[in-house]
Amino acid sequence: MEMETELRLESSLWVGNKRYRAVLSGWHFNWTEVDKKNRDKKTISVPVAEVVGVEEGRVEILPRKSVEDTDKDFTVFYVKRSSSGSSYGLLWRLGRIQFSCPSRVLRDQWTKHLRTALKTHSPLRPNRLLVFINPFGGKKKGRKIYHSLVAPLFELAGISSHVIVTERANQARDHLLKKDLKGFDGVVCVGGDGMFSEILHGLIGRTQQEAGLSENDPTVALQPCPLHIGIIPAGSTDCVCYATVGVIDPVTSALHIIIGDSQPLDVCSVHQASALMRYSVSLLGYGFYGDVLAESEKHRWMGPLRYDYSGTMVYLSNRSYAGIVQYLPADPLLSSPRDRTRCLSGCSVCSRTTERLFPHSSVYSSHFNQFSSDSEGEWVSVEGRFRCVSLTCMSSSCPKSPLGLSPSAHLADGTGDLILVWDTHPLGFLKFLYRHTSTQDQFDLPFVEVHRVKAVRFSLPSGKEEEAYKETGGLRGGIDEEERGYIETVSRNGSQQHLAERDTGQEMTNEQKMATPFLCGLCCSKVPAKSVWNCDGEILSSTEILCRIHGQLVRLYARGIEEGAAVHNCGKENDKCQMGCTLIK
Ligand SMILES: Nc1ncnc2c1ncn2[C@@H]1O[C@H](COP(=O)(O)OP(=O)(O)OP(=O)(O)O)[C@@H](O)[C@H]1O
Ligand SMILES: CCCCCCCCCCCCC/C=C/[C@@H](O)[C@H](CO)NC(=O)CCCCC
Ligand SMILES: [Ca+2]
Known part of the structure; x- marks a missing residue:
């Protein structure tokens, strides 16, 4: 409070030939145009934390820096928000205002106070x-x-x-x-x-x-x-x-x-036996996303387009993989991946996690062992054939998918979302993928499950570790749709499940594996029985892994997504949408 009183400054200043009342008070710096009859016009208010810099004189930095060094002027640079094109976040731009003071003493007082205030409010x-x-x-x-x-x-x-x-x-x-x-x-x-x-x-x-x-x-x-x-x-x-x-x-x-x-971020560690393999924040994906990455690495020369090309090719190859997924559920009372909330700047779910992880905000001293001290929840195990198994510590939104892999996931709640997409017919899987590009719920499909988790284990059904490829009768797995539906029903009942289908495998040499094109599900009689893990864009060398979420392990210079931009269910912003679709927020 004392500090706020100390930093208060108010005076009459000029911007060009217009008179303004400028006030620096507590957390805000604002200026209001005053007309000839002393009436206030529009006020611009900037949080002191968002003042970028304060310079003596009349300063410009674009297109190049120029300084007109005058005694009574000062320039304030600050963060100015503007709406973005197709994204739902806000663009930040550099705002600039040049003030003239009645005296040099007052000018120096303003620059000194503003500089002190911004250090205090954004440490x-x-x-x-x-x-x-x-x-x-x-x-x-x-x-x-x-x-x-x-x-x-x-x-x-x-x-x-x-x-x-x-x-x-x-x-x-x-x-x-x-x-x-x-x-x-x-x-x-x-x-x-x-x-x-x-x-x-x-x-x-x-x-x-x-x-x-x-x-x-x-x-x-x-x-x-x-x-x-x-x-x-x-x-x-x-x-x-x-x-x-x-x-x-x-x-x-x-x-x-x-x-x-400062934005804390959860990180997932990936181990095989007792060795760390990698860390992940956005996507740990087996099946479709692993195959897309493996395929796209062959086409790096295409640049960013490689993912679209490979995505199409892998989709057409129509594959599913057998696996055993075990997961440790997070506390369901805290949040759920289906609660339709979104993790936005100042998110209360993440703030509660900060208080839990760092009770006296002594961030680096009291990080307790979240994993071993948790007694709630037991490991759950499921087994079957999956189109993909994905784990993400955050929404993983990106331009291709504006709400992301898991739209209600949190950046810093100490949990990840596990998405299980069971084997299904190609059009069903296309529907699932397509929903990532709009605001339609990709989890509202009978062959999709999502769980909020603290740890995940993935292994191959016995016999699969040695088996690299299996025979098919042209169609993946050599089973018809009806039979596959039956397998799904069987394998999704109860927590410990067994795969109804058993593949007969045939060993291949490593050279053969490398030489086999990914499209073999369509054009030849063998498809791989194993996929690979895509770990934030890197292929993992192991299939059987243990993943653990470490709450708020790193901090980014960011603040999460700012509320303000309205999003239509077409994914476009308020003023850009021409489709007359419904606003979601
Ligand atoms: N000088 C370099 N030469 C070759 N590779 C590099 C070099 N510097 C970094 N890399 C590697 O290039 C890889 C890809 O880089 P980066 O992530 O910047 O671009 P990208 O792959 O186009 O984008 P994204 O990861 O978002 O898909 C990184 O894994 C990084 O390790
Ligand atoms: C019919 C329309 C189909 C559209 C399908 C859209 C699905 C989009 C989901 C995108 C999820 C991206 C998750 C982020 C992964 C990154 O860590 C990783 C490295 O940059 N990118 C990829 O692996 C690249 C992965 C690219 C996957 C396509
Ligand atoms: Ca998280």
Whole structure:
């Protein structure tokens, strides 16, 4: 309170030839035009935390920086929101206002007070950042995006950055694991989800090394990372950016970094036996998503289009896979993946998790072992044939799917959503996929289940580990639709289920496996009995895995999706929708 009184400042200022009353009070800076009869006109109010910078003189930064150094003027740069095209989040732009004061003393008082206020109200603003640019991500525009759109903003905000343009894959991860990180407040990646994943692995690994914890132990309570991560989107999918900011826009993301926004994020660890394989935040997918990734890796040269091409090819190959899925349900009283809520900026479900994980907000000291201390719930086991098995720690919304894989998932609630898509006829599966592109509920289908979980185990039915391929009579599995329906009914009753269908497998050499095209479900008589796991865009080398969700293991320079933009069920924004469809929020 004292601080607020101390920082209050009010005076008459000029903007061009118009008189304004400017007030700095508590959390807000606002200015109101005053007409000749002393009546107030429109007020613009900016949270002090969203002031980007305060400069003496009349300053512009675009198209290039220019300073007219006058005694009585000062310029304030701040975050200005505007609606975005087809995304449902808000675009942030740099707003600018140039004030003239009656005296230099008053000008200096304003700049001093504003600078002190913004430090007080946004304590996590970075001073020094380590920036990794992937020059080959997405459309290969990472360098240009950083130098033309982001660097001028960082400079304006007084942030010093050490920039590394990567020369090889995993360079950023290795740097974070081994090099001196003293003095940095955060790490920024300019690239896509793959680049983010490198930063994630580097920072989590480094933090555990320093805490003396073994990442290979699947039961260990991992230490949260002290450095924040910023993402400047320049990749193909940019799912993590989209799901945590709501738009894919380098300027919006740069402004979130500058003002030191902080968004915790759940992370899933993936182990095989007693070895850590990888961490995941957006998609751990077996079956369809694994096959799409494996196929798309062969067509990297297509750039972002490779996923559309491979998605179509894999869909046409019409495959399903046998597996045993075991999961540890999360507390159903806290939230549900079917509750039709959305995790938005300031989400109360995630805030409750923060209080539970870090009771006295001493973020890095009291992270308890969420996994072993949980006594609620027992492991549930299901067995059958699946089109896909997916686990996501967040909604995983992306431009292709504006509400994501699991629209009601939370960024930081310490749980993940497990989506089981049982084998079904091709049109049913197409319906499921298609619903990801609209606001229709993809879980409201008889062959789809979704569970909010804390851990998942996946294994192959006995005999399947050695079996790589199976014979088919042309149609996948060689069984007809009626029979498949029967298998589904049988295998979905009760918690411990057994597969009615048993495949007769035939061993293939590794070379044969590599040489076999993915489309063999359509054009030849053998389909693979195993798929691969897609772990945030990387193929895992193991099929049988144990996954655990670690609540709020990392923090991003973001704040979640801001409410404000209305979304139509066509996925378009309020003023853009021409289809007359219903508003959902
Ligand atoms: N200099 C480099 N040369 C080759 N590969 C690199 C280099 N720097 C980073 N990489 C690797 O490139 C991979 C893909 O990069 P990135 O995620 O930036 O783009 P993308 O694949 O187009 O986008 P997305 O992951 O969103 O689909 C990452 O896994 C990263 O490890
Ligand atoms: C008939 C219309 C069908 C439309 C189907 C839309 C389904 C879209 C769901 C998209 C979910 C993306 C989840 C994010 C995954 C990322 O970690 C990963 C790395 O960037 N991307 C992929 O693996 C790329 C995966 C691409 C899958 C298609
Ligand atoms: Ca979550």
